[in-house]
Amino acid sequence: MAKIIPFKAVRPSRDKVGLVATRPFQDYSVEEVTFQLEHNPFSFLHIINPGYKFQKEITGSERFQLVKNRYLEFKEEGVFIQDESPAYYIYKTISRNQTYCGIIAATCADDYENDVIRKHEDTISHREQLFKDYLKTVGFNTEPVLLTYPDSEVINRITSEVMAERAEYEFTSLNRDTHYLWVVNDPERTSKIKAEFEKMEAVYIADGHHRSASSWLLAKESREKNPNHTGEEPYNYFLSYMIAESNLQLYEFNRLITDLNGLSKKEFLMQLDEWFRIENRGTELYKPSKKHHFSMYLDGEFYSLYLRKTNYEFTGPLSELDPYILFIRILKPLLGIEDLKNDRRISYLPGRNESFEVKKAVDEGLYAVGFGMLPLTVDEIKKIADQGLTMPPKSTCIEPKLRSGLTVYEF
Structure with a gap:
């Protein structure tokens, strides 16, 4: 009550x-x-x-x-x-x-x-x-x-x-x-x-x-x-x-990372391939249209990243959140981002600013790579709250x- x-x-x-x-x-x-x-x-x-x-x-x-x-x-x-x-x-x-x-x-x-x-x-x-x-x-x-x-x-x-x-x-x-x-x-x-x-x-x-x-x-x-x-x-x-x-x-928060954690572009893409099906989208602005799909802007080009669900196990509402998937499969293991709140190598842009802001930030040399996703839903937030779980920082811009x-x- x-x-x-x-x-x-x-x-x-x-x-x-x-x-x-x-x-x-x-x-x-x-x-x-x-x-x-x-x-x-x-x-x-x-x-x-x-x-x-x-x-x-x-x-x-x-x-x-x-x-x-x-x-x-x-x-x-x-x-x-x-x-x-x-x-x-x-x-x-x-x-x-x-x-x-x-x-x-x-x-x-x-x-x-x-x-x-x-x-x-x-x-x-x-x-x-x-x-x-x-x-x-x-x-x-x-x-x-x-x-x-x-x-x-x-x-x-x-x-x-x-x-x-x-x-x-x-x-x-x-x-x-x-x-x-x-x-x-x-x-x-x-x-x-x-x-x-x-x-x-x-x-x-x-x-x-x-x-x-x-x-x-x-x-x-x-x-x-x-x-x-x-x-x-x-x-x-x-x-x-x-x-x-x-x-x-x-709205979602886009992620911007300053460097590739010592990896070359080719090495980074090859490691991504284990968990995602990757498609080069060229220079046109791209935004994902489904859950568990991500956009990536790297070296002047957009990529779509589709989660390989045969490799990924959904164990509950937290594991189904796109910000969590991005963290557990890319940001932490590949780019070395352990602390989403305090690591100075990561910045956030609210999704209402659209993909061109991510492109601009990377093109200006401020960041090496940017990631985008769809916004979470109210139902996703409620499921997390009802089970006493917490989402990754900057999961939603409300x-x-x-x-x-x-x-x-x-x-």
Whole structure:
């Protein structure tokens, strides 16, 4: 039973929301951040870059405290205002290629620990601890964990009814995406949405494994220090964006390798031949069309690699994943890539950038070889999560990517 509840969001005033909300910080170049900080006093980037006010690079616990200070200033100035009653927030984005719609809510941290919220990636302990300390200091969260759930007729019907009404927010960002947000705070609708989520045996993390783990650590630490703990305190929940499985967009990550691990081109192809049927596709852009088929760009030419299934044994859902097959049959044994997270010889390009980006990177001499594959499916991710397994790093690139500063959850 998933416990996903309405909450009193702190959010921008209607007239400033387009100026406040930002893309994820890592999506900005240094020049873009600088421009926003210099020319937009309402940008959420001022909160997460508090050192700009003092023209100083600030890190660690000192930065955490200043982030809190900048956030409080936005509230004091009326840029951020807290809702008076708990609500779900229907958030819709329309881009040139895709429309996403989901519900921003508060999700129970216990569900993460009890495997109601299911994971498919490993987390790194020191990153969990760092973000937990950050949350504890600043006292708010504005980066929702992206959770996906089985499609629900009830939720779809309520969402459609609400979206027929006037949106609380409607604005267009500089990348030409249009954003809408509706506030759902009437008791009848909120109780129906809450009850529908409670019927679900499990929901799945699409993006935000470290944020989920850190929120659980914060909840655990807070309850241990609170002799009057009830389980309903705000620290028992974290900010999430609930999106139906059918509306989730998955891309693959292409792999780029700097060298052939001491092998000549001919030696490399000969060793590949043991596990793959290889076809030279020439110079035209090529992308695989089936599972267990891979594209490879090497020395100015594309190749298709077809897994020789007579040689390969499928032993479970992990062994069937294309990123795992690529790792266990090429990257590790032939190219010497043992650590997919930390080896500097490997880089990743999201599949939405298409094959020409792989070609360009290799042609420019930055890499020796590039590999592509089809995206994973939601069902593949669920099978991994249901069995408590973890996928290789960078197995999926999942959208939507949410804006920061649109809704804030306070502890």
